Amino acid sequence: MIMQESNKPDQNHSIKFGTDGWRGIIAENFTFQNVHQVTHAVAKTFQSKKKDSKKIFVGYDHRFIAKNFAKEVIKNLISHGYKAELLPFPVSSPYLSYVTWLNKSPFGVILTASHNPPKYLGFKIKGSFGGSMGQETIDLVEKNLHSLQTENDFQPKLPKLEKTILEIKESKDFIESYINYLKNNLEIGLLIKSKKILTIDPLYGSACKIADKFFNSLMKKSKIKTHFIHNKIDPLFGGLNPEPIEKYLDDLKMETKRTGSLVGFALDGDGDRLGVIDEKGNYLTPCQVFALLTYYLLSEKKLKGTVVQSVSLGYLTSRIARDFNCIFEEVPVGFKYLTEKLLKGDVLAAGEESGGYAFSQTKKRASKGTLLPERDGLFSALLFLEMTLKMNKPVSQILGILQKKYGFSNYNRQDVHLANPIEDREGFIKKLQNNFPRKWFGLKVREIKTLDGLKITFENDSWILVRPSGTESLLRTYAEFENKTLTDESLKKIFSLVTPLIQ
Incomplete structure (x- = not known):
């Protein structure tokens, strides 16, 4: 049987890590027992680093009982001798990556199913460098998981329940630090001087609080106006899939036009992907968005470096890279492959077809590596906003300039x-x-x-x-x-x- 136009993930009951973690249907194969097994395998994988007294931070998104699963992860990590703390509110994946990097933690965990339908939940592991774990580490986690399942050895001796609950501590709030990190990598003066209107759609995802806090901090000095939609906790995501692709962005299109916004931004369920709507209510594909951001860094900001993208992204960026004498590379689908390239230090921009983008630097005087090797929907949106303000043109006109020079996509x-x-x-x-x-x-x-x-x-x-x-x-x-x-x-x-x- 074949059906077209379906985005339903596989309902296989085995635990298998995909392009960025493991996911399953809540109460079907994403169960406390399976999360227990996966956490045990992760703990075993990093056991040589647990003597390092650094804390492990565990985050969660807006999905049904995600916080309960996060607490289960912490109980298991504590039982293996790790110091683990729960982030105090639902967070985005890039925020968890930042906290992991900031605190020099050996790894971090976030319970999220990203852009998938509400019935799914997932388990992502982030590295000490502040990004997705490489394939070598994921292979080791899966090997340990298989070994534990084969040996039926996934039941470590847990402390007494009462003691474990008492030891589940909530970490401090790192939002101000994260906001400063974002601001330091932007021409923030352009945003402060702006009087434009923006429409932002977090799609009921866990980036809503962080995005709101960022713009609230900005508006203390700026006259920029923000119009948020779908920015509350809803485990059912308003009946939508929290994926920033065109078929889920009708409300954003309408509100961007109605409010006279300069641009409309959508973030996915865990805030690491970006969707863009221009001032006329038109959706920009990831091929166009990544091309625009790459062109901006090379032409307007005079930066240099390799441009790397997933094999499923478009040809505009290859033409731009060729025009600026930059190396252009393609990698398999999965941001972990882009992370590996970013960690080598010579990459300027990395992008994937699903709307995830990362950059090693965005300022001429900054050294490469000032940004984490992680896709970040909010930062990508802010960089896109900076581009429109610096070029002082509507998004549709900037895209027109790009298309005239490099062709239509x-x-x-x-x-x-x-x-x-x-x-x-x-x-x-x-x-x-x-x-x-x-x-x-x-x-x-x-x-x-x-x-x-x-x-x-x-x-x-x-x-x-x-x-x-x-x-x-x-x-x-x-x-x-x-x-x-x-x-x-x-x-x-x-x-x-x-x-x-x-x-």
Whole structure:
């Protein structure tokens, strides 16, 4: 059975880490028992560092009983000899990463399912460097998890319940420190002088308090006006998926136009992804947003460095990087791969197709690495705002300048829902590659990549990508052409090619 246009994550009951952590359905496979197992595996993975007296911080988002799961994680970490504290309110993933880095903690944990539907919850691990753990560490966690399950050795000797509860401490509030960190990496004077209106939609996610605090601190000196929507705790996310993509942003489009806002920003459920609406109520794709931010850093701020992006992002950034004589690289899907590149120190900007962006520096005099190697939806929004104010033009005009110089981008993604995951990913990709036509709507194939799925790039930089999900019963298909009709027709053609291979 195949269905198009489905975003339902796989309901496999096994515990498997995906592109950025493990997630499951609450009370089905995301249970206290399974969280207990995962925490035990994480504790074992970092056991050589537990003698380091640094605290471990645990955060949680707005989802149903996320705080209860966070307390369970802390109980288990304490039972393994770690000092662990609970953050005092629901937080974004980048905030947890910042707190982990600030306190030199060996790792941090946040209970969140990010952009997924309300019935899901997840478990993310953040490194001492303030970003997503690399694949090597995740592989070790999964190895320890498998070993513990095989040995049935996931029941450490817990302290008495009463003592454990007493030892669950809430940490202090690090918001002021985090806000100063954001401000220090922006031309904050531009924001202070502005009298513009912004519309911000946290999509009921856990970044709402932090975003509100930031703009409240700004408005003590500034006349900038902010209009928030969907900025309260709602475990059901108002009936939406907390994902900042066009189909969930109708309210933001309407409010951005109604209020005469300069720009509208949407953040996902855990605040690490960004969606952008221009002053006319038009949605900008991640291909356009990342291209605009990269162009701004290179052209207006005169910065230099490698530009790296997920294989599923678009061609505009490659053209921009080439124009400014910068190295351009692609990596598999998953921000952990971008984090690994950022940690090497020569990367200026990193982006992914789902709306996650990170930067090593945003000021000429700052050294690379002044920003954490972590996607941050709020910071990306603030940098985008800085761009519009510095260039003193509406977003639609800035995009027009970019498109005139580097071409148009019509990007789209379509998910094919499968009855079962594709187990033999390499075999599937090989069959698809063997069946692929020599020409695609008259375009010659220029390059074939199997970095993560099958990506075909054509002679004019247009491309398509077919990528089986590693954790879900999904086949993700992508296309980007200058012509919207070609993008839409390409997705239809891909579907006809893959259908015989997945039935």
